[in-house]
Amino acid sequence: QVQLQESGPGLVKPSETLSLTCTVSGGSVSSGSYYWSWIRQPPGKGLEWIGYIYYTGSTNYNPSLKSRVTISVDTSKTQFSLKLSSVTAADTAVYYCARVGWGGGDFAGTINAFDIWGQGTMVTVSS
Amino acid sequence: EIVLTQSPDFQSVTPKEKVTITCRASQTIGSSLHWYQQKPDQSPKLLIKYASQSFSGVPSRFSGSGSGTDFTLTINSLEAEDAATYYCHQSSSLPWTFGQGTKVEIK
Numbered sequence: 001q002v003q004l005q006e007s008g009p010g011l012v013k014p015s016e017t018l019s020l021t022c023t024v025s026g027g028s029v030s031s032g033s034y035y036w037s038w039i040r041q042p043p044g045k046g047l048e049w050i051g052y053i054y055y056t057g058s059t060n061y062n063p064s065l066k067s068r069v070t071i072s073v074d075t076s077k078t079q080f081s082l083k084l085s086s087v088t089a090a091d092t093a094v095y096y097c098a099r100v101g102w103g104g105g106d107f108a109g110t111i112n113a114f115d116i117w118g119q120g121t122m123v124t125v126s127s
Numbered sequence: 128e129i130v131l132t133q134s135p136d137f138q139s140v141t142p143k144e145k146v147t148i149t150c151r152a153s154q155t156i157g158s159s160l161h162w163y164q165q166k167p168d169q170s171p172k173l174l175i176k177y178a179s180q181s182f183s184g185v186p187s188r189f190s191g192s193g194s195g196t197d198f199t200l201t202i203n204s205l206e207a208e209d210a211a212t213y214y215c216h217q218s219s220s221l222p223w224t225f226g227q228g229t230k231v232e233i234k
Contacts, residue, residue, distance in 0.1 A: 046214065046225055046226070046227050046228045047171065047214055047216075047225040047228075048225070049222055049223045049224065049225070060221055060222075062222040063128075063222060064222075096170055096171075100218070103177065107158070107159075107177050110157075110159055110218070110219075111159065111218040111219075111223075112161075112176060112177075112218065113161035113163075113173050113176040113177075113182075113216065113218065114161075114163075114171070114173065114216070115173050115176075115182065117170040117171055117172070118170065119169075119170055120170050
């Protein structure tokens with residue numbers, strides 16, 4: 001079965017770039033059936049979608065973060081990555097990677113739910 | 128951006144009681160509304176997709192309904208293990224958004 005695992009530094013200094021990787025096991029990021037997303041959750045708060053990447057390299061980002069976000073994919077390593085620049089304390093959060101696919105049947109052509117999530121990795125922005 | 132508003136924010140419920148959580152969208156989203164359960168220190172888990180389709184392995188006491196702008200998650204006969212925060216999420220239009228969450232506590 002497909003599993004996702006986030007990895008990266010747990011502490012980042014203000015104004016620097018946060019870099020995380022999500023490794024996909026039991027499956028392939030090259031599948032045209034899925035988009036690969038990043039989602040974050042500040043301590044004690046709700047969920048915020050950051051963006052997604054398709055295996056072709058096509059991306060879409062949340063406008064609230066678009067100027068600072070880059071998501072990339074490495075199909076040879078079955079990984080996709082997140083870079084968030086110029087971080088501040090407000091970027092302190094648990095960062096999740098997740099898979100989202102296309103609907104089927106009556107919902108063909110529509111975007112489905114996030115069906116698989118990584119366990120999440122806590123990133124603290126502090127000097 | 129589509130705003131999802133959940134109610135209530137918090138609910139304290141006794142076991143075997145029925146729980147109803149609502150999610151209202153700021154504009155119509157068809158049936159592209161999904162529900163997740165998140166327990167402390169765990170990642171969210173998909174419960175219901177497309178408003179009313181149960182995800183694989185989810186207990187039958189969880190059900191969803193609604194379309195357009197108004198949606199409901201129902202937990203029939205609440206069990207102690209259902210203590211969690213529940214989130215709705217829309218995939219109808221970008222940016223994808225989540226409700227603020229509803230925390231369910233067991234009395």
